[in-house]
Amino acid sequence: MRSHWRRGAALAAALGAALAVGGLALAAGAEPPLRAMRWAPRDADPARAFATQPAECLKPPPTDPAAALSVEIGRAAFRAPVLLGGQAARAGLSCEACHRGGRTNPDFLFPGASGAPGTADVTLSLFSSHRGDGAFNPRPIPDLSGPRMALKVAPADLPAFIHGLITQEFDGPEPPPAVLAGLAAYVRALDPAACPAPGRTPLTVAFLMADARRALAAARGALDQGDRPTARLMIASARARLFLIDERFAALPAEQARLRTADAGLAALQAKVSSGAPDAAAALDRWLAESRPLEARLAARAPQSLFDPKRLAAASNRRLPARPS
Amino acid sequence: MRIFRIVLLAGVFSAAAAGAFASGGGGGGGGGSDMPSTSAPQYDPAAEYAKALNALNTKDYKAAARAAQHVTDAVPKSVDGWKLLATAQAGAENWKGSQRAYEKAVKLAPDDVALHAGLGLALANQKSPKAQDELTWLKTKASACSGDCDAAQLQALTTQVEQAVGGGATPETKPSAALERGSLLFATAAGGDRAYVQAVSLINEKRYDEALKSLDAARAAFGPHPDILTYQGYTWRKMGQLDRAEGYYRQALAIAPNHVGATEYYGELKVERGDLAGARRMLAKLDRVCAYGCAEAETLRRWIDLGGDPGQ
Numbered sequence: 293m294r295s296h297w298r299r300g301a302a303l304a305a306a307l308g309a310a311l312a313v314g315g316l317a318l319a320a321g322a323e324p325p326l327r328a329m330r331w332a333p334r335d336a337d338p339a340r341a342f343a344t345q346p347a348e349c350l351k352p353p354p355t356d357p358a359a360a361l362s363v364e365i366g367r368a369a370f371r372a373p374v375l376l377g378g379q380a381a382r383a384g385l386s387c388e389a390c391h392r393g394g395r396t397n398p399d400f401l402f403p404g405a406s407g408a409p410g411t412a413d414v415t416l417s418l419f420s421s422h423r424g425d426g427a428f429n430p431r432p433i434p435d436l437s438g439p440r441m442a443l444k445v446a447p448a449d450l451p452a453f454i455h456g457l458i459t460q461e462f463d464g465p466e467p468p469p470a471v472l473a474g475l476a477a478y479v480r481a482l483d484p485a486a487c488p489a490p491g492r493t494p495l496t497v498a499f500l501m502a503d504a505r506r507a508l509a510a511a512r513g514a515l516d517q518g519d520r521p522t523a524r525l526m527i528a529s530a531r532a533r534l535f536l537i538d539e540r541f542a543a544l545p546a547e548q549a550r551l552r553t554a555d556a557g558l559a560a561l562q563a564k565v566s567s568g569a570p571d572a573a574a575a576l577d578r579w580l581a582e583s584r585p586l587e588a589r590l591a592a593r594a595p596q597s598l599f600d601p602k603r604l605a606a607a608s609n610r611r612l613p614a615r616p617s
Numbered sequence: 618m619r620i621f622r623i624v625l626l627a628g629v630f631s632a633a634a635a636g637a638f639a640s641g642g643g644g645g646g647g648g649g650s651d652m653p654s655t656s657a658p659q660y661d662p663a664a665e666y667a668k669a670l671n672a673l674n675t676k677d678y679k680a681a682a683r684a685a686q687h688v689t690d691a692v693p694k695s696v697d698g699w700k701l702l703a704t705a706q707a708g709a710e711n712w713k714g715s716q717r718a719y720e721k722a723v724k725l726a727p728d729d730v731a732l733h734a735g736l737g738l739a740l741a742n743q744k745s746p747k748a749q750d751e752l753t754w755l756k757t758k759a760s761a762c763s764g765d766c767d768a769a770q771l772q773a774l775t776t777q778v779e780q781a782v783g784g785g786a787t788p789e790t791k792p793s794a795a796l797e798r799g800s801l802l803f804a805t806a807a808g809g810d811r812a813y814v815q816a817v818s819l820i821n822e823k824r825y826d827e828a829l830k831s832l833d834a835a836r837a838a839f840g841p842h843p844d845i846l847t848y849q850g851y852t853w854r855k856m857g858q859l860d861r862a863e864g865y866y867r868q869a870l871a872i873a874p875n876h877v878g879a880t881e882y883y884g885e886l887k888v889e890r891g892d893l894a895g896a897r898r899m900l901a902k903l904d905r906v907c908a909y910g911c912a913e914a915e916t917l918r919r920w921i922d923l924g925g926d927p928g929q
Contacts, residue, residue, distance in 0.1 A: 374915045379817065381912035382878070404814055417818035424822060463821075465919060465927060528910050535909035555909050562910075 325598055325607040326539055327384050331402040333409050338608040339601035344494050346395040349437035349487035350478075359477065361513040362470070365522060366478025368507035369471045370394070372529035378463030380419050386532065387475075393493065394482045396435040406430055414461050422460040437482040450476035468521040470514060497594050500537050501587040504530040508580055515565065515573050523565045523572075531558050537590065540598035547593050554579070554586055660687040662698065662872055666840025667806075669701050678708030688840055689721070694868055695841040696725045696732075703735055707742075715739040730758055734774035741781035752778050809838025813845065820852055828852050843869040847879040854886055862886055875906045881913035888920045896921050 324330060326342055336342075350367075353360040369375050370387045390397050390412060398410040405413050407430035414431075417424030434443055445453045454475045458464040467475075493499065511526035534555050541547045557579050564572040598604045669684035682705035688698035703718035719736035726732060737751030755775040762768045816831035829852055836845050850865030863886060869879035884899030900921060903914035919927040 374910065374912050377912065377916070378821075381915075417821045418814060419821075421821040421823070424818065463928075465916075528915070531909045538909065552908055559904065559910070 325542065325604070327535075328389070329608065330383075331385070331389065331406075332399045333401045336399045336409075338605045340492070341399045342495070342608075343599070343601040343604055344492040346393040347488045347491055347493045348393040348395075349482055349484060350394065351481045351483045351486045361510065362474045362477040363481045364474070364506055364510040365470055365514065365526065366474030366476065366481075368503075368510045368526045368529040369467070369475055370478055371503065371507070372525055372532055374528045374532075375458060375467065375471070375525065376462040376464045377458075378419055378421070380462045381464065390433045391436050394436050394478070396433045396438075400433055414457075419463070420461050421463055436479055437484055437487060439484060447476075447480050450479055454479070468519065468525065470517075470519050470522045471525055474510075474522075495536075496599060497537060497587060497591045500533045501583060501590075504533040505580060505583060507533065508576060511565075512573060512576055515576070520565050520568065524562050527558055527562045527565065531555055534558070540604075541590070541593070542598070544593055544597055547590055547597070550586060550589065554583065557582075660691050662688045662691040662695070663840055663842045665691070666698065666701065666842075669705060670838075670840075673701070673705060673708065676708065678705050681705035682709055682711070682714070685718075689718070692841040692868060692872060694725060694864075696722050696729070697836050697840050699725065700732060700735070701840070703732075703739070707735070707739060710742075712739050712742040716743065716745075730755065730771055730774060733758075734778050737778035738781050741778065748778070748782050752782055806838055809835045812838070813848075816848060816852075820848065820855070823855070825852050825856050841868065841872060843873040843876045843879060846872070847876065847882060850879070850886075851882050854882065854889075859886055859889065875902075877903060877907060877911055877913040880906075881917045884917040885920050885926075888917075888925060893921060893924070 328342060329336075329338075332341055350363075353363060370391075373381050373384050373386045375381075375387070376385060385402075388394075390400055396410065400406060400412060401409045402412065404418060405416055407413075407428075411430035411432050413429055414420075415423050415425040415427070415429065417426075436443070440447075451472055455467070455472055458467055458472075507526045507530040511523040511530070514520075514522035514526060534551055538548055538551050538555075541551065557575075561572065561575050561579060563569075564575055569575075594600065596603075598607055665684045665687040669681045669688065672678070672681035672684060682702060685698060685702035685705050688695060689702055692698055699718045699722035703715045703722060706712075706714035706718055716736065716739040719732055719739055722732045723729070723736055733751050733754050737748050737755065740748035740751060752775070755771065755778060758766075759768070759771045759775050762771055812831045812834035816828045816835060819825075819828035819831060829849065832845055832849050832852065836842070836849075839845060846865045846869035850862040850869065852862075853859075853865065854862035863883070866879050866883040866886065869876050870883065873879070880899050880903050884896045884903075887893070887895035887899065896917065900914060900917050903911065903917060907914050916927075
C-alpha cells in the first residue's frame with residue numbers, strides 16, 4: 293500500500309510537472325508509460341527511441357584526476373533535470389532530453405516548443421522569463437558530438453554560453469562553479485572520433501545504474517573537495533537515473549519498492565551533504581556498495597519490465613489511436 | 618487533451634486517497650469499516666466539469682446539472698462551477714435552481730456582468746421583481762463602460778435581460794440558449810490549452826493582467842483545475858496580493874492535496890510572509906511526495922535557505 297501510494301504521488305508529481313508546460317506533450321489519449329514519451333512523436337518506434345539511445349562519444353578520461361572529475365561532474369549535471377529551472381525542470385527536461393547521450397534527439401517533439409521532430413525553440417517565453425523573443429522559431433537540435441565546425445560555440449566560450457543557457461534560456465538557478473566548469477569540460481570531451489561502432493546503446497538496468505554510480509562517484513569527489521552544492525546536484529542526478537528505472541518497473545511493485553527505498557537513502561544522503569554531516573562520505577560509500585545487489589535483483593526481473601522492448605512496445609501501442617483502415 | 622488532464626487529476630487523487638478507497642468503498646450498513654465520509658461518492662471536479670460541458674453541448678441539461686452539482690460540491694468556491702450549474706438549470710428550465718446557483722456565483726464574483734445577466738434572466742422567468750435590480754445593475758454598468766469594458770457584450774446582455782423582464786423571451790432567445798453562446802460560450806478544450814500555455818508565457822513576461830485573462834479563459838474550458846488555480850494564485854502573488862493568492866493555492870490543494878506546484882508556490886508565499894516554519898512544512902511535504910526528487914522541492918528549498926526569492 294505504501295509503495296502504491298508513493299508511486300501515485302510520484303506520478304502525480306511527474307505528470308503535474310508536464311502539465312505545467314501546458315499539458316502539451318500529449319495530444320490525446322492515456323498517460324504514456326514513460327515520461328520521455330511526452331516529448332516524442334506518438335508514432336516514434338518505442339523499441340528504438342526508448343529501449344536504446346545514441347551511443348555516447350566520450351573521449352577516454354583525462355589522466356589528470358581533477359580534469360577527469362570535472363568531466364564526470366559535467367556528465368552527471370547534463371543528466372539532472374534540476375540543473376535547469378522554470379517550466380523545463382518542472383516537466384522533467386534535462387540537457388540530455390534534447391542531447392541524448394550527448395548527441396542530438398531526432399525524436400524530440402515538445403508541442404509548443406518544437407516544429408518538426410528534432411527541433412526546439414529556445415527563445416520561448418514558455419520556458420524563459422529572459423529570452424522570449426515573441427516569435428516561434430524552432431531550430432534543429434545540434435549534435436554535440438558532431439563535427440566541431442558545425443557547433444556555433446567555440447570551446448573557449450562554452451562556460452559563458454552554458455551559463456546563459458541554464459540561467460537565462462531555462463530560468464535555472466546559478467550553477468555551482470564546478471558544475472559549470474564540468475559541463476564545459478564534458479561537452480569538450482565529446483568527440484566524433486570517440487563514437488563507438490554500434491550507433492546505439494541498449495537502455496538497461498546496468499546502464500542506468502552505472503550512470504547513477506558515476507554521478508555518485510562525482511558526488512564523492514566533490515565532497516572530498518568540500519563542494520557541497522555540487523555534491524548535492526550529483527546525487528540529484530543519480531536519483532533522476534533511478535527514476536528512469538522505476539518507471540520501467542511500474543508493474544512490478546516489489547522491485548519498485550526496493551528502488552524507492554534506495555532513493556530514500558539518497559534523499560537522506562542529500563540532507564547529510566547539505567548539513568555538512570561528517571559521515572556523508574561514508575554513507576555515500578555504503579549506498580554504492582548496496583547498489584550492487586539491488587542492481588542484480590532488478591536486472592533479473594528486467595525481462596518482466598518495460599526494459600523489455602516488446603513489453604515497452606505493447607505498453608506504448610496501447611495509447612496509440614487505431615490506425616484508419 | 619482533456620482526457621490527459623483527467624488522467625492527471627486521477628493520478629493526484631490516487632496519491633491522496635488510495636487508503637480511503639482500498640476496500641472499494643460502500644459498506645452500506647453491513648458493518649463495514651468505511652465511514653460515510655470515505656464511502657460516499659467522490660468526484661474529480663475537472664472531470665465532472667468536462668462531463669457537464671459535454672452534456673450541455675448535447676442539450677442534456679439534467680445530466681449537465683448533475684455533473685455541475687458535483688463540481689460545486691467538491692469546490693464550493695468555484696465561480697465556474699456555479700456558473701455552469703446555473704446555466705444547466707436554466708437549460709432544464711429549473712429557474713429557481715438557476716437563480717440559486719447564480720446568486721452563489723455573484724457572491725464570489727460580484728462584478729461579473731455575465732453572472733448578473735444570468736441571474737436577471739432566471740429571476741425574470743420566475744416573474745420576480747428582483748429581475749429589475751439586475752437590469753438596473755447592467756444598465757448602470759453599461760453607462761459607465763469604457764476602456765477594457767466590452768460594451769457590445771454588455772449591451773447584448775442588457776437587451777436579453779430587458780426582453781425577459783418585459784416578457785419578450787422566445788424559444789430562440791430563451792435564457793439557456795443565450796447563456797451558451799456568444800460572450801458566455803464555454804471554451805473548448807483545445808482553446809483552453811492554448812489559453813493556458815499563453816498564460817504561462819505571459820507570466821514569464823510579467824504581463825500579469827493579460828495572464829489572468831488567459832487563465833480565466835482556460836478555467837472556462839476546464840473548470841476548477843488545480844494547475845489553473847495554482848497559476849492564478851501565482852499571478853496574484855506576483856501582483857502583490859498575497860491573500861488572494863493564498864485563496865487560489867488553497868483551492869488547488871483542496872482539490873489535489875499533493876499538487877506539487879501549488880505546494881511549492883504556497884511555500885514561497887509563506888516565505889514572503891516570513892512564515893518560515895510554514896514554508897518548511899510545505900517543503901517537507903514536497904520531499905515526501907516527490908519520489909526521486911523534483912524541481913519544485915529544490916526551488917522552495919532555495920527560497921527557505923535565502924529567506925526570499927533566489928532570483929532577486
